[in-house]
Amino acid sequence: MIETNVSRHHETFLQVIQSYYQLTKPRIIPLLLITTAGSMWVAAKGQVDPLLLLVTLTGGTLAAASAQTINCIYDRDIDYDMERTRHRPMPSGRVQPRDALIFAIALAVLSFTLLTVFANLLAACLAFSGIVFYILIYTHWLKRHTTQNIVIGGAAGAIPALVGWAAVTNTLSWPAWLIFAIVFLWTPPHFWALALMIRDDYAKVGIPMLPVIAGATATVKQIWYYTLITVVATLLLFYPLHASGIIYAAIAAGLGGLFIRKSWCLLQQPEDRTVAKDVFLYSISYMMLLCLAMVIDSLPITHHLVSTIIAQLHLFN
Ligand code: HEM
Numbered sequence: 001m002i003e004t005n006v007s008r009h010h011e012t013f014l015q016v017i018q019s020y021y022q023l024t025k026p027r028i029i030p031l032l033l034i035t036t037a038g039s040m041w042v043a044a045k046g047q048v049d050p051l052l053l054l055v056t057l058t059g060g061t062l063a064a065a066s067a068q069t070i071n072c073i074y075d076r077d078i079d080y081d082m083e084r085t086r087h088r089p090m091p092s093g094r095v096q097p098r099d100a101l102i103f104a105i106a107l108a109v110l111s112f113t114l115l116t117v118f119a120n121l122l123a124a125c126l127a128f129s130g131i132v133f134y135i136l137i138y139t140h141w142l143k144r145h146t147t148q149n150i151v152i153g154g155a156a157g158a159i160p161a162l163v164g165w166a167a168v169t170n171t172l173s174w175p176a177w178l179i180f181a182i183v184f185l186w187t188p189p190h191f192w193a194l195a196l197m198i199r200d201d202y203a204k205v206g207i208p209m210l211p212v213i214a215g216a217t218a219t220v221k222q223i224w225y226y227t228l229i230t231v232v233a234t235l236l237l238f239y240p241l242h243a244s245g246i247i248y249a250a251i252a253a254g255l256g257g258l259f260i261r262k263s264w265c266l267l268q269q270p271e272d273r274t275v276a277k278d279v280f281l282y283s284i285s286y287m288m289l290l291c292l293a294m295v296i297d298s299l300p301i302t303h304h305l306v307s308t309i310i311a312q313l314h315l316f317n
């Protein structure tokens, strides 16, 4: 039985809505959708059908919300013991597991139906596999058992990029897998920087996050390697894949340079939680701006501008 020191009861209907909303961990979903959108724009070469975009982002939101809700049910014991998570609706007793499960199943069914009917079966199956992977592989199997939990489990967070590509093309080609790989490789620096800041919480509940088991020095080394590989991976979209152009490549190089610099600072000061916080916060802006660069680069007007500039340069030569 989970004991709690916060109110177990909803006083208004709005509070009920708020609790179910919180179960979906809504602050993470926008970035997942941004990776989906970036992938869609590259796949559609800048011309995305607005209705397909709306349907895919809605289906992706419902799938991610379903996955997060089931994660909240499963992790309610450890969530109660950690300061950061103890006020969530499950550990505080405001939502019962059975009700949350019904909510999560409804979200998953809605997501699958919407994507199948208005996008395609491949996109629907990928989103559904994201839910299954996040729950079975990450939450159930890896999270409580290995320091590599978020490396392998990070694949769930990279699936929205595949959903976006599949929704547009009904297939998965090399650029789709590369965008998947970019999010996959970015996840360890993103998460381990945060885990360095809150490692005491994870230690308290026995979750084997890398900083808890291997220490700060080993963790920052891993963050450094993953940052380098992530930045290299982002450039492969320009060359040799030619899925994005020079504007994307320039922005990716600039953003990547800053990511590497911040990660280097952390490598020098493994115990400094302010530097870790800086890497964590930057990792979010980095992914957001990288996907924005994919979108801007793919737009026909950008192609037009780049061609005009190249033509002008030829005239001067
Ligand atoms: C296994 C993979 C991942 C793990 C374990 C992880 C873990 C976390 C945790 C614990 C937080 C703090 C949330 C809180 O304080 O409630 C966080 C924040 C965040 N994560 Fe991740 N994350 C992962 C992958 C991703 C992915 C793939 C994305 C999106 C592409 C993402 C986007 C975000 C964002 C935007 C925040 C900040 C939310 C805020 O404003 O508080 N994460 N992540």
Ligand SMILES: CC(C)=CCC/C(C)=C/CC/C(C)=C/COP(=O)(O)OP(=O)(O)O
Residues within 6 Å of the ligand: 028, 032, 063, 064, 067, 068, 071, 075, 085, 126, 127, 128, 130, 131, 134, 156, 157, 158, 159, 160, 163
């Ligand atoms: C297509 C599809 C449905 C994909 C699923 C993507 C998904 C839900 C990614 C979430 C990644 C994430 C924020 C993990 C944190 O889990 P945690 O349990 O370690 O975080 P916590 O400590 O805050 O509870």
